[in-house]
Amino acid sequence: MGLTKLSDYYRPKKLTEAIRLLKENDGYFPIGGGTWLIPYGGSEVRGIVDLSEAGIREIRLEETLMYIGASTTMNDLLTAPETSSHPYGFIRETINSEGSTRLIDSVSTVGGKIALGRGDSSFLAGLAAIDATIILFGKMSEDIKLWDYLNNSELRNENHIISGIEISTPENIHSVIFESISYIRSSPPLISLALYLTLSGNSIDSVRIVFSSIEEKLVRLEEGETMLIGKELDDELIKKVSALAVKIVEPSYDPKGSAEYKKAMAGLLIERALTKINSNRGVS
Numbered sequence: 001m002g003l004t005k006l007s008d009y010y011r012p013k014k015l016t017e018a019i020r021l022l023k024e025n026d027g028y029f030p031i032g033g034g035t036w037l038i039p040y041g042g043s044e045v046r047g048i049v050d051l052s053e054a055g056i057r058e059i060r061l062e063e064t065l066m067y068i069g070a071s072t073t074m075n076d077l078l079t080a081p082e083t084s085s086h087p088y089g090f091i092r093e094t095i096n097s098e099g100s101t102r103l104i105d106s107v108s109t110v111g112g113k114i115a116l117g118r119g120d121s122s123f124l125a126g127l128a129a130i131d132a133t134i135i136l137f138g139k140m141s142e143d144i145k146l147w148d149y150l151n152n153s154e155l156r157n158e159n160h161i162i163s164g165i166e167i168s169t170p171e172n173i174h175s176v177i178f179e180s181i182s183y184i185r186s187s188p189p190l191i192s193l194a195l196y197l198t199l200s201g202n203s204i205d206s207v208r209i210v211f212s213s214i215e216e217k218l219v220r221l222e223e224g225e226t227m228l229i230g231k232e233l234d235d236e237l238i239k240k241v242s243a244l245a246v247k248i249v250e251p252s253y254d255p256k257g258s259a260e261y262k263k264a265m266a267g268l269l270i271e272r273a274l275t276k277i278n279s280n281r282g283v284s
Helices: 015-024 074-079 090-097 102-107 110-116 122-129 146-150 222-228 235-248 259-280
Strands: 008-010 028-031 047-050 059-061 065-069 133-137 143-145 161-168 173-181 191-200 203-212
Touching (some): 015 028, 015 047, 028 110, 074 090, 090 122, 090 191, 110 146, 122 173, 122 191, 122 203, 133 146, 173 259, 191 259, 203 222, 203 259, 222 235, 235 259
Parallel strands (some): 008 047
Antiparallel strands (some): 059 065, 065 161, 133 161, 173 191
C-alpha cells in the first residue's frame, strides 16, 4: 500500500473544474479530508482532486429540510447549532458513537463517509434511517436516496462528486432513535441501530430500521418495517419485531463479538428503541 504513483495534486475552486479533472484523467480521485485515501490508497492513485475549497462546506436550514455540504466535517456537525436539538440532534449522537478522535473529526467529511460507505458507520446508519438524499454533481446534478446509492456499486464506480445531502423534516409526528452497545463508552460500537418512525394519529405511517456493525454494509430490517406499517405500537408488536431481528440478521465474523451475541443485541436494541418511542407517546 502507499501512494507510490501519485504525481498530481489539484485544489479546484469550482465543482465544474473538479469534475473535469476526474473525467479527463484516469487514476484521479476526489478527497474531502483524505482520512482514508492518503493512508490506505494504493498505486492506482495518480492524482488527487482536493475538494476542500470547492464551496461545498456548509450547513443550511431551510423551511422543510437541512442541507449539509459534502466537505462539511464531523466536527462542524458536532458544533453546529443546527444539530444541537430535535429533529437533527441524532446526528451528534451517531458521530460521537463512532469513537473517533477530535483530530480525525476535524478533517473527516460527510462526502468521504458516504463515498467509503462502511457498514460500521453509525453516522451513515442515522442518515439512511432518516432517508437522506445525496446530491451528485457530474451525473446531470442527479439526486438519489442514500440507501439506494450505498447499494448501487455500478453508480458508485462512475465519475461524479457527492456535493451534499438533504434531510427532509416530515409533517407528521416523528421520532429518531439511536441506540448502540459498546464494551467501553468511548470506543466504536459493537453494534448500533438507527430507527426513524413517523405517526399519523396513533398508527405508524412510515419507519426505517438500519443497523451498523453487523456486516460489511449497513443492514436494513425491511421485514420489520413492513410488520410495523399501519399498526399501533404496543408491547406485543415490539416483542414481535425484536424477535424478527434476532431471527433475520446474519452478523459477519467480528473478533469483538460472536454472531449469536450480535443477533441477541440486535433484538435488544430494537426493543429499546421502540419502547422509548412508545414511552415518549405516553402509551403504557
